[in-house]
Amino acid sequence: DTAVSQTPKYLVTQMGNDKSIKCEQNLGHDTMYWYKQDSKKFLKIMFSYNNKELIINETVPNRFSPKSPDKAHLNLHINSLELGDSAVYFCASSRMKETQYFGPGTRLLVL
Amino acid sequence: GDSVTQMEGPVTLSEEAFLTINCTYTATGYPSLFWYVQYPGEGLQLLLKATKADDKGSNKGFEATYRKETTSFHLEKGSVQVSDSAVYFCALSDYGGSQGNLIFGKGTKLSVKP
Numbered sequence: 001d002t003a004v005s006q007t008p009k010y011l012v013t014q015m016g017n018d019k020s021i022k023c024e025q026n027l028g029h030d031t032m033y034w035y036k037q038d039s040k041k042f043l044k045i046m047f048s049y050n051n052k053e054l055i056i057n058e059t060v061p062n063r064f065s066p067k068s069p070d071k072a073h074l075n076l077h078i079n080s081l082e083l084g085d086s087a088v089y090f091c092a093s094s095r096m097k098e099t100q101y102f103g104p105g106t107r108l109l110v111l
Numbered sequence: 112g113d114s115v116t117q118m119e120g121p122v123t124l125s126e127e128a129f130l131t132i133n134c135t136y137t138a139t140g141y142p143s144l145f146w147y148v149q150y151p152g153e154g155l156q157l158l159l160k161a162t163k164a165d166d167k168g169s170n171k172g173f174e175a176t177y178r179k180e181t182t183s184f185h186l187e188k189g190s191v192q193v194s195d196s197a198v199y200f201c202a203l204s205d206y207g208g209s210q211g212n213l214i215f216g217k218g219t220k221l222s223v224k225p
Binding site for chain 1: 145147149153154155156157160198200204212213214215217218220
C-alpha cells in the first residue's frame with residue numbers, strides 16, 4: 001500500500017544518455033513535486049505541478065522535464081546526462097498547499 | 112527569499128540523552144513549519160508539523176514549538192534511542208506561492224550510541 005512510489009530505486013548510466021524516473025501516488029493528491037538531494041544531503045525543489053500549473057525552479061537545466069500523463073503520475077525525464085546530475089531524486093505529493101508526502105527516492109549515478 | 116537554518120551536524124549522543132536540534136527561519140509570510148526525518152538508505156518521512164504561531168507539533172516523543180517571536184522551530188526529545196539515528200530536516204512552506212514548495216535546511220545527522 002505504498003503511498004508515493006518511484007521506479008527505479010537505483011539508476012546507473014553513462015554520460016550523455018537519456019533516462020526517465022517514474023513517480024506514482026495513490027493518495028488522491030492533486031499536486032506533485034520533484035526534489036533533488038545532492039551529495040551533502042541538501043534538498044532543493046526542482047518542479048511542482050498540478051493539473052493547472054507547472055512551476056519550474058529557475059536553476060534547473062532545461063535538460064530536465066517533468067511529464068504528467070494523469071493526476072497520479074509525474075515522471076522526470078533527463079536528457080544528455082552529466083556527471084553533476086548524480087544525486088538522489090525524490091518525488092512528493094500533496095493536496096494543494098497541504099503536507100507533502102515523499103517517495104523512497106531514486107539514486108542516480110552518472111559515470 | 113525564504114530560508115531555513117539549522118544547526119550543523121553531526122550530533123552524537125548516548126542513548127537516553129536529551130536532544131535539541133536548533134532551527135530558525137526567515138520568511139516574509141506566515142509559513143507552516145515541518146520536521147522531516149531520513150533514516151539511512153530511505154526517503155523522507157514527516158515527523159511533525161506546526162501551522163501557526165505557538166502551535167506544538169509532536170510525534171514519537173519528539174516535539175517542536177512554533178515560536179514567531181524568535182522565528183524558531185527547535186526539535187527536542189527527552190530520551191533518544193539508537194533507532195533515532197537519522198538525518199533530520201527542518202523545512203518551511205509559506206504557501207504564498209501558488210503551490211507551496213518546501214524550503215529545507217541543510218539537515219542534521221544524529222548518531223545515537225548504545
